[in-house]
Amino acid sequence: MDSKGGEAANRRPWHALFGGLASPLGWALAALALLLAFLPFLAGRYPLYLAIQILILSVFSLGFNLLFGYTGLLSFGQAGFYAVGSYACAKILLATPSLLLGLLGGLVAAGTTAVVLGVLCIRHTRVYFSMLTLAFGMMIYSVAWKWRDVTGGDDGLVGIPRAPLEVPPLFSLSLASMERYYYVVLLCAGLAIWLMYRLVHSPLGLALQAIRDSETRAAFAGIPVARYRLIAFTIAGLYAGLAGALLPPLENTVTPPIAHWSHSAEPVLATLLGGINAFAGPVVGAFLLFMLKDIIVRYTEYWLIVLGVIVVVLVMGFRGGVVSILAEAVHRRARRDRRGEGETEGIRRSGNGLGE
Amino acid sequence: MDTIAYQGLIGLSLAMYLWLLSAGLTIIFGVLGVLNFAHGSLFMVGAYLAFTFYGLVGFPFWLAIALSMLGVGLLGLVMERWFLRHLYHLDHAYQLLLTFGFILILDDAVKMIWGGVFKIPQIPRFLDGAWPLFGRRFPVYNAFIIGVGVLVAVGLWWLFERTWWGRTVRATASEREMANALGINVPGVFSGVFAVGSMLAALGGALGTPVRVVAPGIGAAMIIQAFTITVIGGLGSLKGAFIGSLIVGILGAYATLYFPAFELAFLFIVMALVLMLRPQGLVAR
Numbered sequence: 001m002d003s004k005g006g007e008a009a010n011r012r013p014w015h016a017l018f019g020g021l022a023s024p025l026g027w028a029l030a031a032l033a034l035l036l037a038f039l040p041f042l043a044g045r046y047p048l049y050l051a052i053q054i055l056i057l058s059v060f061s062l063g064f065n066l067l068f069g070y071t072g073l074l075s076f077g078q079a080g081f082y083a084v085g086s087y088a089c090a091k092i093l094l095a096t097p098s099l100l101l102g103l104l105g106g107l108v109a110a111g112t113t114a115v116v117l118g119v120l121c122i123r124h125t126r127v128y129f130s131m132l133t134l135a136f137g138m139m140i141y142s143v144a145w146k147w148r149d150v151t152g153g154d155d156g157l158v159g160i161p162r163a164p165l166e167v168p169p170l171f172s173l174s175l176a177s178m179e180r181y182y183y184v185v186l187l188c189a190g191l192a193i194w195l196m197y198r199l200v201h202s203p204l205g206l207a208l209q210a211i212r213d214s215e216t217r218a219a220f221a222g223i224p225v226a227r228y229r230l231i232a233f234t235i236a237g238l239y240a241g242l243a244g245a246l247l248p249p250l251e252n253t254v255t256p257p258i259a260h261w262s263h264s265a266e267p268v269l270a271t272l273l274g275g276i277n278a279f280a281g282p283v284v285g286a287f288l289l290f291m292l293k294d295i296i297v298r299y300t301e302y303w304l305i306v307l308g309v310i311v312v313v314l315v316m317g318f319r320g321g322v323v324s325i326l327a328e329a330v331h332r333r334a335r336r337d338r339r340g341e342g343e344t345e346g347i348r349r350s351g352n353g354l355g356e
Numbered sequence: 357m358d359t360i361a362y363q364g365l366i367g368l369s370l371a372m373y374l375w376l377l378s379a380g381l382t383i384i385f386g387v388l389g390v391l392n393f394a395h396g397s398l399f400m401v402g403a404y405l406a407f408t409f410y411g412l413v414g415f416p417f418w419l420a421i422a423l424s425m426l427g428v429g430l431l432g433l434v435m436e437r438w439f440l441r442h443l444y445h446l447d448h449a450y451q452l453l454l455t456f457g458f459i460l461i462l463d464d465a466v467k468m469i470w471g472g473v474f475k476i477p478q479i480p481r482f483l484d485g486a487w488p489l490f491g492r493r494f495p496v497y498n499a500f501i502i503g504v505g506v507l508v509a510v511g512l513w514w515l516f517e518r519t520w521w522g523r524t525v526r527a528t529a530s531e532r533e534m535a536n537a538l539g540i541n542v543p544g545v546f547s548g549v550f551a552v553g554s555m556l557a558a559l560g561g562a563l564g565t566p567v568r569v570v571a572p573g574i575g576a577a578m579i580i581q582a583f584t585i586t587v588i589g590g591l592g593s594l595k596g597a598f599i600g601s602l603i604v605g606i607l608g609a610y611a612t613l614y615f616p617a618f619e620l621a622f623l624f625i626v627m628a629l630v631l632m633l634r635p636q637g638l639v640a641r
Contacts, residue, residue, distance in 0.1 A: 074449045076456075120628055123635045126448050127391040128591065131583040132631070135624055138580050142620035261576060265456070272453060302468055308460030315454040316442065 036186060040179035048182050052250055054290050055189040056243045057270055061282030062196050063239020064267035069276040070200055071232040072212030073122075074130045076264050077137025080117075081237040083144055083259030085110040085244030090157045090254045091150075097163035099175065099184070103245045110241020111234060113140075118233035122226060125215070134261055141259035156255030160248045175249070185246055192242060197279060199235070208232050240267075269307065272314055275321030284323055358490040363609050365489070369498035371605020372505030373568075376560030378582045378589075378597040379512060380553035386592035387529040387549045390440060391448070393455035395557055396579030397462040402428045402558025403570040404470055410565060411477030417566075424562040425555040432554025436547050459575060467572045479566040497567060504563060508556070509598055516594070525549060584623055588630045590637025599638055 035042075039051055060082060067073045088109035089102040121132045144151045151157065162181060166172035175181045199205050210218040211225055219225050248254050257263065266289070267282065273292075274285025292310075296303040318325060381395045392398075402424050410420035435458060443450050478484075483500050486493035516522035528535040528545045536542045564570065585604050589596025604623060611622045630638065 068449070072447075072449075074452060120631050123631060127385075127452065128587070130449075130452055131391070131587055131591075132627075135580060135584050135587070135627060139621060139624035142624075146617050146620065261580070268453070268456070302464045304460045305464035305468070308457045308462075308464065311457030311460065312439065312454060315450055315457060316439065319446075319450065 040182055045178055048178055049250075050290060050294070052178075052182055052185045052246075054286050055185050056246050056250075057266060057286040057289070058283040059189050059192045059239055059246075060243035061267035061270040061274075061286050062193065063236040063243070065271045065276065065282045066196065066200070066208070066239070067232055067236040068268075068271060069281070070205060070212060071208045071229060073125065073229065073232070074268075075121075075133040075236065076130050076261060076268065077121075077133030077135070077140075078236065078240045078267055079259050079261065079263035080137035080140035081110045081114050081240035082244035082263065083140055083254075083256075084113045085241030086247050086254045086258055087144065087151060087157070087244075088241075089245035090160045090248040093160050093163050093248060094157065097161050099163045099165045099249060100167065102163060102249070103188070103242070106245025107238055107241050110244065111238045114234045114237020114241075115230070118230045118237070122229040122233055125229075134264070137259065137264050138261055141256060141261070144256040144259045151256070154256060156253055157248075158253045160252050160254065162249040162252070181249060185250075188242065188246060192239060193283065196239070200279060204228070204231070269311065271321075272311065273321055275323035277320060278323040278327070281321050281323050285321065288322060358492070359613075360610075362490040362492050362494070363613050364606055365494060365502075366498065367606035367609025368602070369501045369605075370609055371601045372501045373560050373564055374581060374585055374605050375505050375598055375601035376508060376556050376563070377578055378585045378601055379508070379594060380556035380560075381579075381582050382586055382589075382592055382594060382597040383512075383556075384550055384553040385586075386594075387525055388436075388440075388444075388546050389448075390444075390451050390550075391455075391591075392435075392550075392553070393452050393579060394435070394458035394462060394575070395455075395553070396577070396582060397459050397575035398428050398432060398554050398557040399561040399578050400466060400570060400572070400575035401431065401462060402561030403565050403568075403574070404466055404561075405558070406562030406565045407477065407570070408470075417480040417483075421559065421562040425558045428558035428561075429551040429555040432551050433547055435554075436550040440550075441543065441546070459579075463572050463575060476569060477566055483566075501563060504559075508559070512594060521548075581623070584627050586637075587627055588638060590639045593637070593639045596637050596639035 036051075040048060043051070060078065064075060064078050067075050085106035089106035092102045092105040093099070117136045121129060121136065124132060145154060147153075162175050164172050164174045165184060173180070175184060200208075207218065207223045207228055210221065210223060211228060215225055244258070247258070270285035270289045271282045272285065273288050274283065275281030278284075292307070293303060296306050300306070314321065320328075377395070377399050380398075381392060384390055384392050384395070405424035405427050406420045409415045409423050410417055413420075415423070435455075439454060440451060443454060479497050483497045486495045487499070488494075514522075516526060524535070524540055525545055525548075527538070528540060528542055532542060535545075561570070581604065585600035586597060587600075588603060589598070589600030603626065607626065608619065608623065611619045615622065
């Protein structure tokens with residue numbers, strides 16, 4: 001009875017992308033793309049700044065959810081890799097003002113750190129993994145704080161230029177205006193989202209989900225579990241590194257708090273808010289998190305307590321996050337429209353993520 | 357030589373706070389299989405409550421500690437009964453996420469109630485002063501902390517190995533279904549263990565009030581140390597938590613003295629070494 005829905009999901013990628021929403025979603029996505037493309041002409045400086053921050057957090061959270069939602073490893077130390085990316089990019093920009101080099105340097109540094117710490121962290125899974133990532137993330141924080149000669153200690157690194165995007169003999173594009181930098185970030189985030197989408201639907205992505213659902217079964221099927229976990233850990237580190245490397249040209253400074261565990265919590269919160277089991281969850285969550293914060297801080301300085309209550313409510317009652325709530329609502333309406341045609345089980349099936 | 361011995365004793369007294377903290381964490385994990393991310397926040401609330409009763413209200417020190425343990429024990433009961441209990445059938449990750457939510461709530465709640473400032477009250481008179489030791493003066497209060505830590509260690513050993521309640525808890529920990537079939541009130545045991553673990557955290561926090569600065573963020577800092585200790589000692593093992601606390605506390609005291617710049621990083625180096633050489637922890641369950 002639901003074969004029609006299933007085939008449609010295979011044909012239309014955005015179906016899987018949002019965990020089984022109906023086709024108007026295609027239009028919504030197109031409209032969103034259009035809005036993002038013309039945002040600098042529509043919005044002022046602050047919304048644009050906010051949009052850049054949301055895009056950066058989206059990349060950060062997507063990497064996190066490859067580990068959590070897809071591989072079943074809950075990391076509380078992603079800010080460590082974010083910070084490595086940020087500091088590496090900042091150091092390079094201070095020495096050689098070239099954005100491309102800065103971003104590449106950030107990626108390489110974060111990726112290398114992720115491989116080294118990943119070898120240690122993936123020795124354990126479940127709660128042990130969470131504890132280890134938290135501890136190693138804080139180790140990076142303490143390094144950023146204490147290694148004054150390189151990181152500038154608690155003052156951080158200041159005066160980082162928003163270097164031009166250049167390939168020396170070919171072209172050079174100044175990014176001095178916020179609008180231009182927005183397009184760079186949009187391009188990077190778009191590329192990262194597309195790559196991640198390809199990745200989770202590739203054999204590698206499916207193998208990671210198999211590991212999440214049952215480590216024993218995956219190992220039996222011949223999947224080298226430890227190596228795949230390390231690969232997922234490294235990719236998550238690379239995404240955190242990219243997100244981190246995009247920050248210094250925006251803020252012109254880098255300070256230790258970006259390595260703190262409370263910053264590691266941001267992708268966790270964004271993903272939980274948006275939805276663990278939907279590909280778009282982390283991106284939707286990143287948007288919601290910034291919007292919530294923007295609204296709540298107008299009324300109270302205690303925004304973390306509100307956030308904490310939201311986390312508790314989500315975990316107790318809405319573990320699928322906003323995306324699955326929306327998907328369910330749309331489905332219910334679709335069912336009402338086609339009463340008698342039988343119901344679709346698309347959501348239920350796509351929603352069987354972490355141990356539920 | 358005297359310096360080394362003296363600093364070792366100071367480290368030993370610091371280790372006892374860590375021991376009280378990680379003992380509760382590891383007991384709760386060992387029996388319920390729940391890693392309480394907010395355990396450090398319970399330590400913090402314990403400290404604030406003791407500060408209120410002892411420093412502000414003016415109750416005797418002992419009474420303040422008892423009241424703070426009672427309050428945090430009740431808080432733990434609420435967390436277990438109303439929230440965690442509904443998540444036992446799910447993946448471990450959800451319990452971590454829930455207790456993470458509690459960190460955010462408790463941190464800000466403490467800020468709302470007590471504000472950012474925190475004054476250290478006087479050490480109670482009968483614990484004030486210092487004894488001459490290794491050519492220096494060793495504070496009586498540090499000796500008192502060491503005594504309490506050892507007492508709690510012996511008390512917990514007695515509780516779990518020698519009492520009927522301890523046997524019930526151990527039976528529940530190793531064979532939940534069977535314990536249930538034998539008529540043991542498993543949910544009751546869970547609540548009791550969670551409350552006891554919370555009270556241990558509160559005791560650690562409360563004992564620190566006259567000598568340690570407590571600020572709203574301290575809960576997270578403490579939980580990271582407790583995690584490191586339990587990884588070193590082996591999660592779920594009381595002996596492991598005790599040994600891990602001693603290692604971290606004493607080596608930490610030496611690091612503060614000889615390599616102050618690496619005081620924080622060193623903790624993680626020890627943990628990385630243990631992970632590479634003995635991933636299950638020094639005392640495997």
